[in-house]
Amino acid sequence: MNRNSTFGKVAVLMGGSSGERDVSLKSGGAVLASLQKQGIDAHGFDPRERPLHDLESFDRAFINLHGRFGEDGCIQGALEMLQIPYTGSGVMASAIGMDKWRTKLLWRATNVVTPDFELVTANSNYAAIEAKLGLPLFVKPANEGSSIGISKVKQAGGLKAAYELAAKSDPLVIAEQFVGGGEYTVGIISDPVNGFKALPIIRIVPANEFYDYEAKYLRDDTQYLCPCGLSAEKEAQIQQEALLAFRAVGCQGWGRVDFLMDEAGTHYFLEVNTSPGMTDHSLVPMAAKAAGISFDDLVIRILESSQTSDQQRAEMPKLAGARQ
Numbered sequence: 001m002n003r004n005s006t007f008g009k010v011a012v013l014m015g016g017s018s019g020e021r022d023v024s025l026k027s028g029g030a031v032l033a034s035l036q037k038q039g040i041d042a043h044g045f046d047p048r049e050r051p052l053h054d055l056e057s058f059d060r061a062f063i064n065l066h067g068r069f070g071e072d073g074c075i076q077g078a079l080e081m082l083q084i085p086y087t088g089s090g091v092m093a094s095a096i097g098m099d100k101w102r103t104k105l106l107w108r109a110t111n112v113v114t115p116d117f118e119l120v121t122a123n124s125n126y127a128a129i130e131a132k133l134g135l136p137l138f139v140k141p142a143n144e145g146s147s148i149g150i151s152k153v154k155q156a157g158g159l160k161a162a163y164e165l166a167a168k169s170d171p172l173v174i175a176e177q178f179v180g181g182g183e184y185t186v187g188i189i190s191d192p193v194n195g196f197k198a199l200p201i202i203r204i205v206p207a208n209e210f211y212d213y214e215a216k217y218l219r220d221d222t223q224y225l226c227p228c229g230l231s232a233e234k235e236a237q238i239q240q241e242a243l244l245a246f247r248a249v250g251c252q253g254w255g256r257v258d259f260l261m262d263e264a265g266t267h268y269f270l271e272v273n274t275s276p277g278m279t280d281h282s283l284v285p286m287a288a289k290a291a292g293i294s295f296d297d298l299v300i301r302i303l304e305s306s307q308t309s310d311q312q313r314a315e316m317p318k319l320a321g322a323r324q
Contacts, residue, residue, distance in 0.1 A: 008059025015046035018067030028064035072098035093250035141170035179260035190305040198239035199287035
């Protein structure tokens with residue numbers, strides 16, 4: 001099959017203007033090299049450097065943008081207006097998935113178990129939140145990724161400073177219950193039969209205190225365990241629940257659902273990532289490799305799932321039937 005004729009001219013969207021620009025450039029570079037190696041007419045496209053109307057000359061888009069304007073529904077909306085099929089989730093799911101607070105509200109309403117949380121403002125009763133959630137606790141900007149602006153509050157009275165740090169990245173800030181039994185992730189890719197397929201679970205063991213930006217992208221001593229150490233039954237259960245959590249947000253194409261485990265073995269879903277990284281430290285390529293899917297094959301599989309929201313809606317009856 002001539003993949004050039006199948007996919008046409010492909011824009012690999014990377015860079016952008018968020019705090020995750022450097023990671024996005026690295027992800028996009030890896031995807032671009034893979035597509036070109038496989039004979040696809042792929043071109044890098046940095047929305048910070050080029051006007052979006054230049055996308056009119058492309059047939060589809062592989063989104064490797066992370067953070068604001070790339071993972072939050074903005075670029076997805078622009079591609080919808082241009083009627084260009086794109087990878088990953090649509091406008092609504094991208095916007096919700098980027099917003100940790102609203103993702104948690106939705107999950108709570110659909111019985112997806114997530115760590116307890118509170119919205120924090122400049123006028124919050126910090127001591128009351130610390131008492132309710134317990135210490136330690138995490139404080140996060142609701143609309144940032146790659147652990148930007150996140151901090152761990154270990155001492156009473158520390159929430160105010162953690163809030164002020166997080167608020168520099170986003171005015172919407174959440175405090176979240178600490179769950180200390182381990183951090184894990186489930187990669188999700190499209191599947192022609194069942195709609196989605198959960199990849200093998202990876203356990204993340206950072207050398208620093210938690211899985212921060214440095215541990216994710218800069219350090220070489222973070223451990224990624226796959227097999228993850230859970231029993232086959234427990235892993236299968238969590239994979240199925242991760243698919244439900246993914247669908248509850250309305251996600252499409254591919255993504256990643258992160259979860260925590262407490263010391264008693266209870267798991268709590270943390271967040272959904274609708275535009276995961278594709279770097280040499282990234283988790284979805286790592287999980288795909290464990291499932292026997294090479295990086296090149298993964299890139300093609302993701303590109304094959306690209307569509308507009310109209311195409312997504314046309315597929316929904318078929319996918320809904322397949323999942324029952």
